[in-house]
Amino acid sequence: MDLQSARRLPHAALVESPDEGARRDLALELAAAALCEGAGEKPCRRCRHCRKVFLGIHPDVTVVAREEPRPSAPKHREITVGQIRALIAASAVLPNEAERRVFIIEEAETMNRSAQNALLKLLEEPPAWITLILCTENALELLPTVRSRCVSLRKNAAGPAPDAEYTVFARELLKAYASRDALTISRACALRENLDGQALAALLAAARFLTAEALCVREEDFGLKRAELLRLNTEFNRAETYLRANVSVKHVLGMLSAL
Helix, strand or coil, X not given: CCCCCHHHCCCEEEEXXXXXXXXXXXXXXXXXXXXXXXXXXXXXXXXHHHHHHHHCCCCCEEEECCCCCCCCCCCCXXXXXXXXXXXXXXXXXXXXXXXXXXXXXXXXXXXXXXXXXXXXXXXXXXXXCEEEEEEECCHHHCCHHHHCCCEEEECCCCCCCCCHHHHHHHHHHHHHHHHCCHHHHHHHHHCCCCCCHHHHHHHHHHHHHHHHHXXXXXXXXXXXXXXXXXXXXXXXXXXXXXHHCCCCHHHHHHHHHCC
């Protein structure tokens, strides 16, 4: 993962994957990139912060997970509001060694409703020195208000890159949105009307990947501001959800035209 500047990392990322190992790996990559002090590609994997993150011993990386009431006992069913309030209190404390602090919430979908609502204020107004990483098997189990305040990063177990052909299409679509011209956007979507559901899903995945990459790495891409990139990332996720629910390609393209 090439994250050129930790300052451009999103303050909150939502890592979604059906594979627990893939979620953990991507969360650690993001945490290391946020704290990395190396020059050039981040995470460098060589600096003291990167090494400590990947060893699981960095004092500025905190993992929140369902608690075990006692050794060898089953974990609690939920991440509680008390745990999230403790996270919020900890987030007000300055970093120990690095320039930032990172909080990773494992199985974020197990946060109960009160815990998710308690997290909202931190997602909306985080201290400048923190990065939040929410890991989940299924983002749709989180409240929409939580999802909309995070940059969504979805990763399959194998973690394939977006198809090159659809990445080209996605770039054209994002440039159309940057034009802020309804006719240009409509024409860009119309050019894709011959796509079937599988091809449109590939296009949306590529567009979502590009918006997330722009937020993390090259925010100036496409002439879109951060808020616009975040909104489009959320809308592309919503469109993918509709496709999975068998909403017609024509209807989804109509949604994209109206963004």
